[in-house]
Amino acid sequence: MKANYGYTDGSGDYYITIETEGCLKCTEHDCVDACPQDVFAIIEDDYDDLVAAVVEEHRRSLAYVCSECKPASDPPPLPCVEACPQNAISHSW
Amino acid sequence: MITAGIDVGSKTIKVVILKDGRVTGRGMKAAGLEQAESATVCLRQAAAEAGIKESDIEQIVSTGAGRKAVSQANSQITEVGADAVGTVHVLPxxxxxxxxxxxxxxxxxxxxxxxxxxxxxxxxxxxxxxxxxxxxxxxxxxxxxxxxxxxxxxxxxxxxxxxxxxxxxxxxxxxxxxxxxxxxxxxxxxxxxxxxxxxxxxxxxxxxxxxxxxxxxxxxxxxxxxxxxxxxxxxxPDDREYIGALGAALVAVERSKGNK
CATH class of the missing domain: 3.30.420.40 (ATPase, nucleotide binding domain)
Incomplete structure (x- = not known):
């Protein structure tokens, strides 16, 4: 499943996409610890699979919460994206 | 088998009761400030329409933004999951x-x-x-x-x-x-x-x-x-606002079978 968490508002699209098929092959779940803002958690989805998800409290404020990892000039690789061995995490902005 | 799906939306609460796979009762009510209370009233309304007692319902699954507020629910499902099941049921x-x-x-x-x-x-x-x-x-x-x-x-x-x-x-x-x-x-x-x-x-x-x-x-x-x-x-679909509740009721059927 491709899970898009986030929102569209007047300033743009702010979605984090998680390919949950990747989570099924992953036992480490390093994305959870890699994020300095605790954006990710491992949840049991509707199909009883343990997958990564964006926590509810951050789903409406991703543009601000993720800004720490996205400096305007010379942005480094995103820690969550780097931490995922399955390349299952991507950001829309 | 009798199951119920309760969709606690941000504005309205919808309930669907299924008996042997057929919709026999429905209820809708403004969510208001007390979601749990409104869900209880709505469930009662649907049970009355179905001609059953609430205690006759074997399994209740709640969905929607306020799904965790429903104390009667045996389990929950996300709105996304309930919508998918309900929609494919009425529009394969x-x-x-x-x-x-x-x-x-x-x-x-x-x-x-x-x-x-x-x-x-x-x-x-x-x-x-x-x-x-x-x-x-x-x-x-x-x-x-x-x-x-x-x-x-x-x-x-x-x-x-x-x-x-x-x-x-x-x-x-x-x-x-x-x-x-x-x-x-x-x-x-x-x-x-x-x-x-x-x-x-x-x-x-x-x-x-x-x-x-x-x-x-x-x-x-x-x-x-x-x-x-x-x-x-x-x-x-005709009853477009009830699809989430229908999906939850259908999931309740599956979960009830799984418990047996």
Whole structure:
């Protein structure tokens, strides 16, 4: 499943996409610890699979919460994206 | 087997009761400030319609933004999961589901089995949900029904520049002062909602057939605007606002079997 968490508002699209098929092959779940803002958690989805998800409290404020990892000039690789061995995490902005 | 699905939305609560796979009772009530209490009243209403006692219900699954508030529920399912199951049950050919409620919009790609393949949710922007049309109809001193209907009589497209419901209301007032017709203002509002919903749906992609569910699917102005924006026609089930509750009731059947 491709899970898009986030929102569209007047300033743009702010979605984090998680390919949950990747989570099924992953036992480490390093994305959870890699994020300095605790954006990710491992949840049991509707199909009883343990997958990564964006926590509810951050789903409406991703543009601000993720800004720490996205400096305007010379942005480094995103820690969550780097931490995922399955390349299952991507950001829309 | 008797099961129930309770969909606790941000504005209304819907209940569907299934007996041996057939809908025998339904209930709907404004969510109000006390969701748990409203859900109890709504469940009672549906049970009365079904001619059963609440204790006859073997399994209850809740869904919706307030699903955790339902103390009677044996388990929960997300709105996305419930929409997928409910839609494929009534429209087996549907592969894309668009659910637009009062405060949220959802775009879901589903398999033939009713399993979610991709999904996107817009939980933040009220300008991409039904409450926006409702507040704009109030600004024009019209009922929501009138507001949706007159949009179809518009003869020109006017872009709304405001990106937020708060500013959009003053833009509507400015358009009125500029003697813009109510028909054209109504279309501009519905086009604005549709553009935000379409942006979210394109994230998961369009696969035919496309089902439109949720209470906002009763608004012909919105349906017309979204159809133009996505360049596609929709299949719209009769009881579009109950699809989430139906999905939850169907999941309750499966979970009840699993417990035996």
């Amino acid at each position: 050919e549907a592969r894309t589901v668009i659910d637009v409620g009062a405060e949220e919009g959802r775009g879901i790609k589903v398999s033939a089995e009713g399993k979610v393949v991709d999904f996107a949710v817009n939980e933040k922007c009220a300008a991409g949900a039904g409450s926006f049309a409702e507040s704009m109809s109030r600004a024009l001193e019209m009922t929501l029904e009138e507001f949706g209907q007159i949009s179809l009589k518009s003869t020109r497209s006017i872009p709304m520049n405001a990106q937020c419901t708060v500013f959009a209301e003053s833009e509507v007032v400015s358009l009125l002062h500029a003697e813009t017709s109510k028909e054209d203002i109504s279309r501009a509002v519905h086009d604005a909602i549709a553009s935000r919903v379409a942006s979210m749906v394109r994230r998961v992609g369009i696969e035919q057939k496309v089902a439109l569910i949720g209470g906002v699917a009763y608004n012909p102005g919105f349906v017309n605007s979204l159809s133009r924006s996505l360049e596609t026609e929709f299949v719209i």
